[in-house]
Amino acid sequence: MQTREPLTKDRVLHAALALADAEGIEGVTMRRIADELDVEAMSLYHHLPNKEAVLGGVVDLIFIEVAHEVGDVVGATPTDSVVELVETRRANWKAALRARILTARSVLLRHKWAPPLIESHVAISMEIAKYMDGVIGIMRAGGLSFDLIHHAMHALGGRAMGFVQELGDSDTSSADTEQLKQMAQLVPNLAAMLAEVVHDDPESTLGWCDDQFEFEFGLDIILDGLERAAAR
């Protein structure tokens, strides 16, 4: 008789993660997770206190993934002397922070259901704290004061973790030209902007913008502003 692999917290969390990737966050229910593990829903409660803990654990898995990829990116060159390393870090904090944030973003793009979950999740987990610590460390190495870093974290907001923070998803593009003409009466500026941006570049309506470009545009404005504030 086959003995079944025992249920563990880790198996539950990975099943939940896979479920979220496959069906979105609304597909993640205690009953569905249990189904996937060939177990009853109530068995999950022997390894996790409630659904909140499951979702928190899944968020942690994502930040472990981020930490993995970030580690590859910001690894110091071992041949540098310590002094050189410190010098380099001071000079390159903006580039280093930019790279780290874009790496985090690339991971979140693989789990698009995650940002709303992270935002709504009040409790800051250890894994999130460790990510934040890395961000703060880069700015500190760049010579920014803790006071400025604190403001910077607020200014960056979700962007510090690579959030896309889009409003009004790709459905706007489905507004046909007739509907747009009617709209023009009430929202002339919005209609004019859409008309021109669509005309200039057929792949860049509000519904199908170049998200990567827009994210970097906004990020660079903030990073440049912080650099200027640091120089003051």
Add this chain to the structure above:
Amino acid sequence: MQTREPLTKDRVLHAALALADAEGIEGVTMRRIADELDVEAMSLYHHLPNKEAVLGGVVDLIFIEVAHEVGDVVGATPTDSVVELVETRRANWKAALRARILTARSVLLRHKWAPPLIESHVAISMEIAKYMDGVIGIMRAGGLSFDLIHHAMHALGGRAMGFVQELGDSDTSSADTEQLKQMAQLVPNLAAMLAEVVHDDPESTLGWCDDQFEFEFGLDIILDGLERAAAR
């Protein structure tokens, strides 16, 4: 016999809004709304197709409120000649946009449950579109190209509507000093920042920051960056 006031879409939406203000978004269920109106839950479906429509309608109510307050703020001085008005608008777009966004924020602070709802809501309603149109109009009057305005809307993101976009709510402040000391091992930079910021200003931990200041700090960085991009 008292004839009951007939149910209307408007009465349903206002009941839902009051419920959200009183108990938060999780208190808004079809059954609870119906209770408040002394009616059965299923009666609501004669005036609104589903819960999604209820939530969308409530978001609209909030943007009507924003439009009301914004109208008071940006009213032009009637004594100005048209030419002067245009000149003024071109010069003051940054201040005008700042004022409009801070007004929107003041409304959202009265409905703190609303931002997550607006973000998660895919469909852009007419009321939201009208607000966006106003924002675009201010920048257009300031001489910004539609292309730059388009990037600006993405860079601002939720901030264009006054979002607070905080991560990890005020619970971080409940971390006692003992817990913080343990944390210092794993997240030394975060711990050091918290320690210094708390020391400098007892009212400004990560848990209890001056939200208004931080919001304006981030907003100004973005507006300044946009101004510089416009001058290029």
Add this chain to the structure above:
DNA sequence: ACCTGAACACCGTTCAAGT
């Protein structure tokens, strides 16, 4: 046309019972 009651197909979670 408008409102209702019962029912359906789901939730998260508790509890007593099994092994």
Add this chain to the structure above:
DNA sequence: ACCTGAACACCGTTCAAGT
């Protein structure tokens, strides 16, 4: 210690029936 089945207290929504 670990898993289960039944049950509880909720959801949004459908449907047939009332007035």
